[in-house]
Amino acid sequence: MIVCVAVVGHQNNPLYLQSFTEADDELKLHHIVQCSLDVIDERVNNPKKTGPTLNETFLGLLYPTENYKVYGYLTNTKVKFIFVTTDLDVRDADVRNFFRRFHSAYVDAVSNPFHVPGKKITSRTFAERVSTIVKSFGMSAAA
Amino acid sequence: MEDYAEELRTPPVSLVSLVGCPELHATISSYLHSEQPPINTLALPDFSKISVMARTQKETLDSGHPGGILKRDWILKHRTRVPAVVAALFTSDHVSGDPAQWLQVCTDLENLKAVVRGRNIKLVVVVVHSTVKEHSCDAPASRKEVSLDTIEEKLVFNADEVSEDRMIALRKRAEVDSKYLVIFVQNDSSELKQSLNRQAIFFKLGSIFAELSNTYYRDEGRRIKTRIERKSFKSIELNIRYCFKARASTLFFSIKKCLIGCIMPSKLQTIVSFTDWKRNAEEISRVAVYAEFHRDWVEALRFYEDAYHVLREMIGTSTRLPAIQRLVEIKTVAEQLHFKVSTLLLHGGKVIEAITWFRQHNASYRKLMGAPEVVFLHWEWMSRQFLVFAELLDTSSTTILNTSTLILGTPERPLTEWELHSAYYYHLAAHYLREKRSCLELALSASETANEIDSNSESVIPSIYVGQSTRLLQQGDAFAMQHLTDAEYILFALAEGKRFQDSFEIIALFKKSFESYSDIKAQRMASYCGYRLAREYFSISDFRKAKQHFDGVASLYRHEGWVTLLWEVLGYLRECSRRIGSVKDFIEYSLEMAALPISSSAGVQSPNHKGEYGPAGPASLPQREIIHKEVFELIKGESVSASNEGASNLDITGDQPLHLEIDLVSPLRVVLLASVAFHDQVVKPGVPTLLTLSLLSQLPLPVEIDLLEIQFNQPECNFTITNAQKPPLVASSNGEEGLRVENAPVLALHMDKWLRLTYDVKSEQSGKLECISVIARMGSRFAICCRAESPASMDDLRLWKFEDRVETFPTKDPSLAFSGQKAIQVEDPDPQVDLILGATGPALVGESFLVPVRVVSKGHTIHSGELKINIVDAKGGGLVSPREIEPFSIDSHHVELLGILGPDGEDESQTGPENIRKIQQSFGLLSVPFVNIGESWSCKLEFKWHRPKPVMLYVSLGYSPHSNEATAQKAHVHKSLQIKGKTAVVIGHRFMLPFRRDPLLLSKIKPAPDSDQVASLALKETSILIISAKNCSEVPLQLLSMSIEVDEDENRRSCTVQHGGENPIDPALLVPGEEFKRVFSIIPEVNTPKLGVGTVCLRWRRNPGFEEKSCSGTIAAEVVTSHKLPDINVEMAPLIVSLKCLPHAILGVPFTCYIRIENQTQLLQEVKYSLADSQSFVLSGFHNDTIFVLPKSEHILGYKLVPLASGSQQLPRFTLTSVRYSAELQPALAAYTVFVFPSKPHFTVEDVGEKKTEPSATE
Structure with a gap:
């Protein structure tokens, strides 16, 4: 189950962070998302020499922490998408699919002429789309 | 890792026992210990002590019915009590002595054999010779001991002491191969020989021991392996034990030979590959050993892993012990097995495998929490796993330097960066230890029988099996072990848990993780660890340290705009300041919190997650408002009581007014931001200009300011603005006299709304007028000093700039918001003096050119005037051109200021010395005397042009309009004039x-x-x-x-x-x-x-x-x-040709012309000449000829010509060629032109001819 998704701007500032847990552990998820930025920095600054990862936006598993796993995705504008899941076995294809859908939702949200680039995303439509994507991620994983 | 016994942490060392002849033990032990690999010795002084090696009764019993999986002291036993080899030392006296002594030897040997046989221990017999006779022995005879290679020889040599029969009898009794019967010569008279041979002999003795112990451990290993393969064990416990033992034996066997090779095979390989091993036998053997070891090592690892997997299977099946204790035991054994596997993998350089192994270990045991009462044991165990692995990673960190080149993990389960660093494991160790602590606290609070816990645990001791505890019961003199029930065990575990202060360990772990993450530049991970570290400090009430760490963390969150996290940290910081009693910090943190961009209204904290949030509660707008109110009450003088725990009350006292400074980088800019913009960029002195002061606050509730003080770099411009709605403050009235006070109807700041105030400012002083700071006073004891900022260069509020809100300008005029500056340039006072440069036309090169200068005062008297003259090349550049290096000009200047002439024409240099006067080639300075209003003064500047060059002449007059020089401002008049230089x-x-x-x-x-x-x-x-x-x-x-x-x-x-x-x-x-x-x-x-x-x-x-x-x-x-x-x-010209002819002719009238050829030389000149025909003339005479002209004489040719055309006509062309010089001479065309009149003109030919020819005649 995805417990948290986040959009982080190119200055490593949070643009959107939504948790999907009943429990009140939002703060912890904030911490987890923020810490994962270190891994992204590390991956971006020291890219692996293997060919196909050069222009790869999908960063894969960032790090496992106590009960969570953190996955990352980096757009060409250096905006990072991060999600935190409690699932132990996550299929790579699911994650890629999730990020692809999330990216298109993000693109739609920031294409709004009333949105100022670099500011937090407050669009309600975006939030709804994100929660749909998050829910469907759970579904496809179950299936 | 230090918790583990040493035998678990270090590689096994084989054990050899020495019995008898105690005086030799020390020498042999020290030698064996210094061997590579070392061999430990168990020295028994006489044969009565051999029972320590014997199999005990208990062991015999236990082997059939295991009470546990692993025995706690099994490895220790093999390292200290059960030797692989026993060396029986007999003196030669006893062996060759009387029958009683021989019998004693035989008895001892029999007893020893009985003990040894039970354990398959190898036996070596050493016969010690106390002295050696001075017989004709060669080198081997003088050895202290005899190696197996020379044993036969040795026997012969010692035949005179111990008869051969005795020796054979001894060997047969001992049932040893002849090579394991060793003669040891103790006292050698020859010290030199002794030392010479010592090394070789000791080596051979050592090799006997090594060989035998290898055989022993290999046999032991094989024996157990066979048992495993036959599945002849009765229970899974034994299986694990055997796997463990088999592994251990294998390892003993291998380590025996090459310790270094065992531990660092990769290193050894490197060494060997770089060594010329063909020449070095020792290295060759090491390579061999390595290869051998490698096989065994893999096997050891395999057995460990087998044991581990079997153990994992046991969890669901074993029912031997009560449930809780069973799990504890399994976990403890798993921990040891895992430790061994990890150590082997890491020391083998297989970092990735080790990490993957650890991950599997973690995954398979994480969920096995066990009974809820003792769940803290699980967390403690988990924490230990992470800690130990972190320490292992640290110790083997040299081998994982270049992790970036490793291919991380498997494709399906990639390893992430942090998993290669110990920091990650320290962090999780700390995390699980925290978990343990909270569970333990919960368990302790749940159990009401605190006293019972203490009393219960007294007699519980660790069992002989790893991971078990038993109760020691005293029954009279005897002690008995009793298994614990689970309930008892829980009490025991609680009591044990109570004894330890976990907080310090958690702090140490977090600190270690924090430092490690900082080292690898993972600042956010480090911050997170720092945050948790600080929380630990906070929980043990070490507020200063907590504050220090929180401060570090807060700066990162501020920088990156993680508001929720910042809120949390600031909440702690605020609480720390409150506890420490630091009012200023408390107010600063409170204000910053209140001004954070948090707008969610859901401020209700769910009661079941109280521990989740810090002292500030969840971030929300109502919470901000609460904090705002609280801090402003404090500012107004109401003391804030410490919330619940008894910390010192905070109060701002009258004698310690609080003064906050907000500069351009302060986090408190969100609290008060002062933007100051002058409406103009320059202003004349004394002329008022408009200034807009804009204040912005992000505090959630309106803030009333009592008094604003605006401060400039020119203190006389400072002014204050009072709030009309508030009574004037006492503090403001005692301010400096004459300070301007303005009154504003409203001085209230609303959230995210600019408060704009526009006032006049007038400066009398020229230069820069800059607004430095704005001080807002609230109440009598509180002031915020805010550094003024220019709207043009103002940074965004770091945290608010990411918020989706409407940007507002500090000034109403948007252009001023983009260009407004907090500083204005106050101009110099206007000069009221005319400076006239009167130059006429261009200057001519060579003349001294005068430029009259006239100073006319119109409205100012001129005091201490100063005239500066400067000439600059009008085309730019200097007056010197490097390309034209003039030989004649000593000074390289093309234009030069020669001097200055006074108004009356006399040279100014004669005037008094008080006149500042300095003249250089392109620069001049002279003082102007006092000139009253309406008067004038003039002088002349004298220049000289050496080259035609245009120059710019700059003349500037600086003067002070008032006689008081110290204070007066200087006024300046500038004039310039371009003067061209021309060649005359x-x-x-x-x-x-x-x-x-x-x-x-x-x-x-x-x-x-x-x-x-x-x-x-x-x-x-x-x-x-x-x-x-x-x-x-x-x-x-x-x-x-x-x-x-x-x-x-x-x-x-x-x-x-x-x-x-x-x-x-x-x-x-x-x-x-x-x-x-x-x-x-x-x-x-x-x-x-x-x-x-x-x-x-x-x-x-x-x-x-x-x-x-x-x-x-x-x-x-x-x-x-x-x-x-x-x-x-x-x-010298050798020949001269001259033409004698009339300058004009008349059409049709014949005339004569002569060509005279003069020979100026002393030589006879052969000359050829030719005369070309001309259509205008008919001529008579030779066309071509060769003539000889005598030295110093001349030859004249005469021609008669009749002109056929009128006008200016060419005479026939005459060409002369000197044969001697091969030179042709053709006179100029002009010389052969005559004018032909159509008819005779009206003047006499003689007259005209005379006049025309006159110049040529005279010259």
């Missing part, structure tokens, strides 16, 4: 030959390469020099004289220069563009290729126009322009 006259020259007289100049026919430019003249022949002077300026000039000045010395004789006519006594007026010419005749006297002719000197002056003459009254000074004539080449 251009002098040209031209050499000409005499009319119709052409010398044959050989150098002209065959010119030397460099003589192109040089004019050649014939020696002692008159040549004509025409000097022309052209007026290039725009003013008429008066020529006074023109002459050629010959250099004095030798040139007087070498050439004669004569003026063609009379001197122009009457000064010739040369209007612009006109040319003046003068003719000179020149007769070279000396035959030289380079003859200086002289210098043309032209004296001239400006011709003053009518008006100028009348006003200036002075006549311009004379200027001499000189022009050096080029050198000429003088040579």
Whole structure:
């Protein structure tokens, strides 16, 4: 189950962070998302020499922490998408699919002429789309 | 890792026992211990002690019915009690002594054999010779001991002491191979030989022990392996134990031979590969050992892993112990197995495998929490796993330096970066330990029988099995072990848990993780660890340390705009400040929190997650408002009580007013931001200008400011703004006298709304006027000093800039918001003095050009005036051009300031020394005397142009309008003028030959390469020099004289220069563009290729126009322009051809012309000549001929010509060729032109001819 998704701007500032847990552990998820930025920095600054990862936006598993796993995705504008899941076995294809859908939702949200680039995303439509994507991620994983 | 027993942490060391002859034990032990690999010795002084090696009763029993999985002391036993080899030491006296002694030897040997056989321990018999007789022994005889290779020899040599029969009997009794019967010679008389042989002999003794112990451990390993393979064990417990043992045996076996090789096989390989192993037998053996070890090592690992997996399977199946204890035991054993596997993997350099292994280990046991009462044990265990693995990673960190090159993990389960660093494991160790602590606290609070816990645990001790505990019961003198029930075990575990202070360990772990993450530049991970570290400090009430760490963390969150996290940290910081009693910090943190961009209204904290949030509660707008109210109550003087725990109350007292500073980088900019913009960029002194002061606060509730103080760099401009709605503060009234006070109707700041105030500011002082700070006073004891910022260069509020809100401008005028500055330039006072530069026209090169300067005072008196003069090349650059290096100009300046003439024309340099005066070539400085209003002062600047160059003349006058020099501002007047420099006259020259007289100049026919430019003249022949002077300026000039000045010395004789006519006594007026010419005749006297002719000197002056003459009254000074004539080449002409002919003819009238050929040489000259036909004339005479001209004589050719056409006509062309010189001479065309009249003109031919020919005749 995805417990948290986040959009982080190119200055490593949070643009959107939504948790999907009943429990009140939002703060912890904030911490987890923020810490994962270190891994992204590390991956971006020291890219692996293997060919196909050069222009790869999908960063894969960032790090496992106590009960969570953190996955990352980096757009060409250096905006990072991060999600935190409690699932132990996550299929790579699911994650890629999730990020692809999330990216298109993000693109739609920031294409709004009333949105100022670099500011937090407050669009309600975006939030709804994100929660749909998050829910469907759970579904496809179950299936 | 230190918790583990040493035998678990270090590689096994084989054990050898020495029995008998205790005096030798120390020597042998120390030698064996220093072996590579070392061998430990168990020294037993006599044979009565051998029972320690014997199998105990209990062991025999236990082997059938295991009470646990692993015995705690199994490895220890093999390291300290159960040797692989026993060496029985007998003195030779006893062996060869009387039957009683021999019997004793036999008995001892039998007893030893009985003990040894039970364990398959290998036996070595050593016979010690106390002395050696001085017989003819060679080197082997003098050895202290005899190796297996020389044993036969040795027996022979010692036959005189111990009979061979005895030796054989001894060997048979001992049932050892003959090579394991060793003779040891103790006292050798020859020290030298002893030391020489020591090394080799000890080596051989050592190798016997090593070989035997290898055999022992290998056999043991095989025995257990066979048992495993046959599945002959009765239970899974035994399986694990056997796997463990098998592994251990294997390891013993391998380590025996090469300890270094075992531990660092990769290193060894490196060493070997770099060594010339062909030459080094030892290295070869190491390679062999390595290869051997490698096989065993893999096997060891395999057995460990087998044991581990079997153990994992046991969890669901085993029912032997009560559930809780069973899990504890399994986990403890798993921990040890895992430790061994990890150690082997890491030491083998297989980091990735080790990490993957650890991950599996973690995954398989994480969920096995066990009974809820003792769940803390699980967390403690988890924490230990992470800690131990972190420490293992640290110790083997040298091998994982270049992790980036590793291919991380498997494709399906990639390893992430942090999993390679110990920091990750330290962090999680700390996390699980925290988990343990909270669970333990929960468990302790749940159990009401605290006293019972303490009493219960007293007699519980660790069992002989790993991971078990038993109760020690005292029954009379005897002790008995009793298994614990689970309930008892829980109590015991709780009691144990209570004994430890976990907080310090958690702090240590977090600190370690924090440092490690900082080292690898993972600042956010480090911050997170720092945050948790600080929380631990907070929980143990070490607020200063907590604050220090929180501060570090907060700065990162501020920087990156993680508001929720910042809120949390600030909440802690605020609480820390409150507990420490630091009012200022408390207010700062509170204000910052209140101004954070948090707008969610859901501020209700769910009660079941109280521990989740810090003291500030969840981030929300109501919470911000609460904090805002609280801090402003404090500011207003109401003391804030410490919330619940008894910390000191915070209060701002009257004698300690609080003053907050907000600078450009302060996080408190969100609390108060002061933007100051002047409406203009420059202002005249004394003229008021508008200034807009804009204040912005992000505090959630309106803030009333009592008083605003605006401070400038010119303190006299400072002013205060009071709030009309508040009574004036007492503090403000005692301020400086005369300070301006403004009154504003409203001084309230609303969230995210600019408060704009516009006032006049007037400065009397020129220079920069800058607003420095704005101080807002609230209450009598609180002030915020806010650094003023220019709207043009104002940074966004770091945290608020990411918020989706409407940007507002600090000023109403948007252009001012983009360009407004907090500083304004106050101009100098306007000068009321005129500076007039009166220059007329361009300057001429060579003359001294005067520029009159006039200072006229209109409204200011001039005190301490100073005139600065500067000349600059108008085209830019200096007045010196590096390309034109002038030989004549000593000073390289093309334009020069010569001097300054006073108003009356006298040189200013004669005036008093008090006048500041400095004149350089392009710069001048002079002081201007006092000039009253309406008066004027003037002077003249004298320049000289050396080259025609335009220059800019800058003159600036600085003066103070008031007599008081110290305070007065200087006013400045600047004037500039471009002055062109022109060449006045251009002098040209031209050499000409005499009319119709052409010398044959050989150098002209065959010119030397460099003589192109040089004019050649014939020696002692008159040549004509025409000097022309052209007026290039725009003013008429008066020529006074023109002459050629010959250099004095030798040139007087070498050439004669004569003026063609009379001197122009009457000064010739040369209007612009006109040319003046003068003719000179020149007769070279000396035959030289380079003859200086002289210098043309032209004296001239400006011709003053009518008006100028009348006003200036002075006549311009004379200027001499000189022009050096080029050198000429003088040579003797061998032949001279001259034409004698009338200058004109009449159509149809015949006339005669003569061509005279003069031979100037002493030689006979053969000359060919030719005469070309001309259509204008009919002629009679020879066309071609060759003639001979006698030396120093002449030959005349005569022709009769009849003109056929009128006008200017060419005579037939005459060409002469000198055979001697192969030179052709053709006179100039001009010389062969005559004018043919159509009919006889009305003047007499003689007259015209005379006049026309006159100049040529005279020259």
